Amino acid sequence: MFDQQTIIHVLQVSLLGGLIGLDRTALGQFMISQPIVAASLTGWFLGDAVTGLIIGGILELIWVLDMPIGTFVPADSTVFAVSATGIAVLGAGEPGNVPVMGFSLLLTVIMAPATMYADQLMRQRNAKIPELVLGSTGLPTEASATGWHLAGLIAFLLKSFMLCLGLVTCGLVAVKWFIGLPPFLHRAMMLFITFLPLLGVASVSRKLSFTTVDRTLVIGFCVGAVAVQLLHIPVLAAILLAVASGWLGERIDGR
């Protein structure tokens, strides 16, 4: 079903997913594993940066505040980002295919419970490591503590690698089927992509504010809309104005 080139790409993307996935919990937490970075890296790696940027931007907003607090393990948005980009780029056969992007996102996000289960399984398995370090004497050596602790990295890498491998392989099969479907379904996926950022905005605002209609958000909206539509100011300048309005509101509130 897959030619040799595709198989190599699938393995490369999965390895990339495994490496980037380390940043999620086990190593550094520099936020390279955040969808906006992980998907963009995958897109650049496969030669279609735009697809990676769009998928990453959308997923970032939706999952940015799903936090790993205490024993709670959130859905693995890194795996979604890398796999969805891999599927969209390798499956579409052309850069920037929006309907395939939408379909890939839908496919990977459905697997959220599986990614959470895999993470939980990994962490249960890790519970044995301290006992191995302590050994029968109960006195660890520097070498055993270092060796066993860092072995955890391999386990985390393998977990993300396997998840990406499974998702991308299945996803490519599904995309082949999707491409042959009637045009209205492709149009539905185009609409899906346009609505998802709004879902992301809702997801972030819900967690940052106690009210559904947050005053600062509405002020930012008004400033942004007036700046670009009436004053024809560039978007980034409009966003800066929105930030300034938020800051000003906070200062006035503080008094």
Added chain:
Amino acid sequence: MADELRRVRTVDLLGVFWRSFFIQASWSYARMQSLGFAFALIPVLRRLYPDRQEFSARLAAHMDYFNTQPYMASFILGAAARIEEDRATGRDPGADAGEVKRSLMAPLGALGDSFFWGSLKPLAAVIAVATLFDGSWWAPLLYLALYNVVHIGFRGGLVFAGYALRGDVVALMARFNFAQVARLFKVLSLAVLGGIVGTITLWRPELRMPVPVPGITLASLTIALGLAALFRRGWSPLKLMMGLGIVCLLLALGGI
């Protein structure tokens, strides 16, 4: 002389800082970051306890249950280094780092979760997404830069602050008002979010509606607020995405 040899040096604390990036490498439900904490403290323990038996005993003592926000762990690591130094040099032979670890991990965890995960991360993310929707390819780099300047700065600084303050968290709070800055970051994030929706007509072409819709800007705000209301009613992102997929299918069937 022996006391001088047993003093923690800057290079040891830098070693702890470097190793703090690996603190969650073997994270588990049973002991969480316990082994990571012990692993990160090795440069200090190596300096303070040249005797192998003593070193192993102290390493084992630091393998107790431990969990906090990984960045804030740096402060506790610094404090533990100072307490171990006091113990090893005989300044305070009965000093127990375990007590400080147990008392600090929960409050610092809550503080770090709220500051780093709950305010800095969304602020960096929404700024990056705003630049991305405008069509800038460097949005991911901006995100990494905005986030990591603060993250790495804090992580390094907290090791040394923890050592200097011997884990005095009140003194740390007096130096930096985490809660106030977190609140400001959240407000700014919401303003940027509003700005993102307000500039929807200029989003990159792939994200624009396939057909021109009059009043799209106001409609977008209404949709976003409607979705936020559904979130508040307990809908998960996954459920809402599925629901949105079905709505889009119906719209496409209707000819939009």
